[in-house]
């Protein structure tokens with residue numbers, strides 16, 4: 267059967283479902299196509315982020331943080347409890363409950379906004395026709411004035427450690443361990459490796475992270491990465507091996523032996539579980555017919571311009587399937603921009619003000635340029651930093667690790683970057699995002715009144731420190 271729509275979206279992750287809702291809100295007759303089936307055969311909405319990404323990982327991070335606090339932190343406050351125990355199945359059930367609440371919430375939002383849902387795999391054909399093949403083999407054709415491609419991404423696999431869904435797993439498997447692995451290996455000290463490595467380390471796993479690069483968190487500001495590395499390895503016992511290139515793996519009964527090369531030569535480690543977290547790649551397989559006209563770039567992303575237009579007029583692509591950081595909020599903002607453009611409005615996105623957060627404890631968050639980037643680009647800058655150790659609220663909460671660092675243009679005083687390592691950094695970084703978005707100067711932050719006692723006072727002091735005016739410095 268054939269249907270006509272003004273907008274058809276393929277993929278219901280945070281990029282696709284937000285684009286669909288926005289297009290419908292702007293009065294467009296909109297459809298969305300999703301192929302993801304749960305174990306019970308029902309379609310699930312919300313993509314990677316809601317089903318196996320942002321939300322379930324944060325649920326486990328929060329639970330495991332509370333557990334670690336109960337084990338190691340209560341005593342400092344004079345709270346004496348019996349040795350806490352962990353009920354992993356209950357923790358996973360809580361996580362699954364949150365996922366199911368949110369994914370059905372997305373289905374409800376789509377319905378409530380009048381978006382027509384099609385269940386099956388969508389393929390873009392020539393002339394903006396989307397073919398939807400259902401799980402039962404049924405075929406529907408959607409003729410679209412505009413198509414938004416939002417098929418997202420999937421984990422990268424590496425030949426030495428093929429995942430088996432049992433002992434060697436990707437991030438999805440690492441959200442499902444039914445008991446705490448005694449020894450957990452993680453390949454990749456990136457965002458997933460650090461977040462999911464932290465979850466299981468807090469619950470009692472001995473975690474070894476094998477990272478190919480010599481530099482820890484190369485994308486983050488060097489000073490922040492250095493602080494974080496020290497905290498994770500010295501205070502939290504994560505065994506992060508830099509410059510460790512994995513070359514092979516072998517199943518040994520229920521365990522796996524991993525071979526890797528580092529500066530000293532070849533080494534082997536045995537793990538109960540191994541998580542492969544070496545990046546994600548755009549997913550386009552079987553989603554574009556040969557005559558669709560949509561071109562990919564050399565890395566397999568759908569090629570788009572600054573406003574997410576593909577090489578075919580009326581076809582847009584957003585989220586993980588296009589260049590830029592693979593982040594839910596980046597995809598959602600692109601989705602909104604494209605819906606506005608389709609509705610005939612002027613819209614653009616400020617890619618310079620997309621925040622990054624790593625939800626470890628303490629959290630790492632940044633927006634804008636790092637000091638290393640400013641140096642490489644030859645931009646004359648000034649810098650101010652302030653440690654949480656000198657913040658009253660941080661002492662009261664026992665969260666004194668880390669710092670806020672702010673970078674500003676040496677001539678114009680404009681804020682160019684904010685970098686935070688500290689408890690609650692994910693919330694505090696919004697101040698940096700607003701500063702960048704509003705083109706604030708460091709002086710604007712200096713002249714702003716911050717509530718006392720708050721962790722955010724470190725933002726104020728870091729801004730003051732740029733001109734050597736911090737009040738509480740030693």
Ligand code: FAD
Nearest residue numbers: 277279280281313314315319320388418585586592593594
């Ligand atoms: P996706 O969320 O991947 O959604 C794409 C959807 O399209 C999927 O539902 C897929 O089934 C569907 N689809 C694909 N092809 C077709 C087709 N042909 N027909 C029909 N449907 C199709 N980002 C953050 O910003 N913050 C976080 O805290 C965070 N945590 C993460 C934790 C983990 C463990 C992982 C794996 C990722 C995390 N991310 C996080 C990244 C985030 O999940 C992605 O950036 C985000 O989901 C991308 O959104 P998207 O809509 O582009 O794609």
Ligand code: NAI
Nearest residue numbers: 454455456457458459476477478512543544545546592623
């Ligand atoms: P990543 O790109 O963050 O990190 C991958 C790491 O693996 C890198 O440090 C890389 O050097 C290393 N690596 C690559 N190949 C290797 C090998 N053969 N041996 C050892 N190390 C190797 O990718 P990750 O962690 O898989 O996450 C994928 C994406 O998901 C991220 O880019 C991020 O955008 C998104 N994400 C975001 C989160 C957030 O915003 N908090 C949380 C989780 C994921």
